[in-house]
Amino acid sequence: MARRIAFLNYKGGVGKTSLVINLACCLAQQGARVLLCDLDTQSNASIWLLRLERWNRIISGEDGAGTTFRLFQPNPPPISDLIMRDVVQDRDGRPILPGLDIIPTGFNLVDLESDYIGQPGRPAYVHFREELAKVEGDYDFVLFDCPPNVLRASQCGVFSAHDIYVPANPDALSLIGFTLLAEKLAAFQDFSAGFRRHSFGPVAQIQGIIFNAIKGNTDVEVPKMRMQLRLNQFKTTRRVARSAKIFAARVRDATVVRRAVTLGLPVPLVSSESGADADGIVGDYHAVARELHQHTLTLPS
Numbered sequence: 001m002a003r004r005i006a007f008l009n010y011k012g013g014v015g016k017t018s019l020v021i022n023l024a025c026c027l028a029q030q031g032a033r034v035l036l037c038d039l040d041t042q043s044n045a046s047i048w049l050l051r052l053e054r055w056n057r058i059i060s061g062e063d064g065a066g067t068t069f070r071l072f073q074p075n076p077p078p079i080s081d082l083i084m085r086d087v088v089q090d091r092d093g094r095p096i097l098p099g100l101d102i103i104p105t106g107f108n109l110v111d112l113e114s115d116y117i118g119q120p121g122r123p124a125y126v127h128f129r130e131e132l133a134k135v136e137g138d139y140d141f142v143l144f145d146c147p148p149n150v151l152r153a154s155q156c157g158v159f160s161a162h163d164i165y166v167p168a169n170p171d172a173l174s175l176i177g178f179t180l181l182a183e184k185l186a187a188f189q190d191f192s193a194g195f196r197r198h199s200f201g202p203v204a205q206i207q208g209i210i211f212n213a214i215k216g217n218t219d220v221e222v223p224k225m226r227m228q229l230r231l232n233q234f235k236t237t238r239r240v241a242r243s244a245k246i247f248a249a250r251v252r253d254a255t256v257v258r259r260a261v262t263l264g265l266p267v268p269l270v271s272s273e274s275g276a277d278a279d280g281i282v283g284d285y286h287a288v289a290r291e292l293h294q295h296t297l298t299l300p301s
């Protein structure tokens with residue numbers, strides 16, 4: 001069965017999308033079948049992996065069945081039709097990363113927040129969870145790239161996930177974002193509890209913090225200690241899982257991440273193309289992916 005994981009922090013720009021994309025790539029390279037669900041209306045993950053031209057064809061409906069929001073519109077296609085298989089391609093359109101699929105999004109996902117009515121007593125996140133159940137058996141991991149909030153699109157990921165991991169930068173703002181996230185999540189888990197059926201699986205808990213974009217001259221020990229203190233407090237008040245931890249593996253700051261976005265490739269594929277393991281960051285992503293995989297194996301299914 002797929003392990004379903006949401007990446008979330010109330011702080012924007014901490015590296016949620018870049019972690020999801022590069023971890024998805026590493027997991028696929030390590031042999032896993034991975035489905036990435038883009039739940040952020042900014043569409044960063046979709047544009048990154050599809051590149052602008054292909055993404056434009058998808059959102060205009062010229063190519064494929066459409067994007068996430070179609071699931072919430074009248075006469076939706078089967079969710080399997082929204083999946084773009086082996087999404088990463090080279091410049092000639094050849095698939096170069098078997099095992100990484102995506103359900104892309106467009107900017108219209110924002111309409112879920114205001115225009116979606118749905119059926120009475122059946123919130124969007126229940127509908128999404130039921131749809132996802134139809135395809136998750138094909139995967140080892142389903143990863144949700146969430147926006148920096150717990151509004152409707154994000155709720156779809158949170159409600160569907162086994163686990164929540166929190167990308168963070170080693171600074172005070174990430175700590176505030178994490179604190180706010182824990183509060184907002186608790187509120188969402190409370191009001192969505194009545195809609196949870198046994199078949200949906202257990203309520204997702206925060207299982208870890210992953211430090212990202214660490215600059216060479218940054219001392220992470222102090223921010224790490226502050227984060228650990230907050231994590232310990234939240235364990236006592238059950239806002240995070242008892243098994244929650246700060247990852248030993250972390251991702252350094254490297255310009256190749258920004259270059260990868262421009263090239264429309266996950267970082268490990270940029271480096272292999274150019275023959276350079278830029279700043280060792282590919283190793284960082286692989287180490288985080290291995291630690292993530294190992295950690296999920298120790299958690300209840």
Ligand SMILES: Nc1ncnc2c1ncn2[C@@H]1O[C@H](COP(=O)(O)OP(=O)(O)OP(=O)(O)O)[C@@H](O)[C@H]1O
Pocket residue numbers: 011012013014015016017018019040042044146147148212213214251252253254255257258261
């Ligand atoms: N390890 C890294 N080294 C250098 N730059 C990075 C790294 N990780 C992320 N970035 C850059 O930081 C910026 C924010 O990253 P990203 O979009 O992944 O964050 P996010 O948390 O998903 O943002 P949002 O909250 O808007 O969704 C991007 O420009 C990205 O290229």
Ligand SMILES: [Mg+2]
Pocket residue numbers: 016017018040044146147
């Ligand atoms: Mg993002």
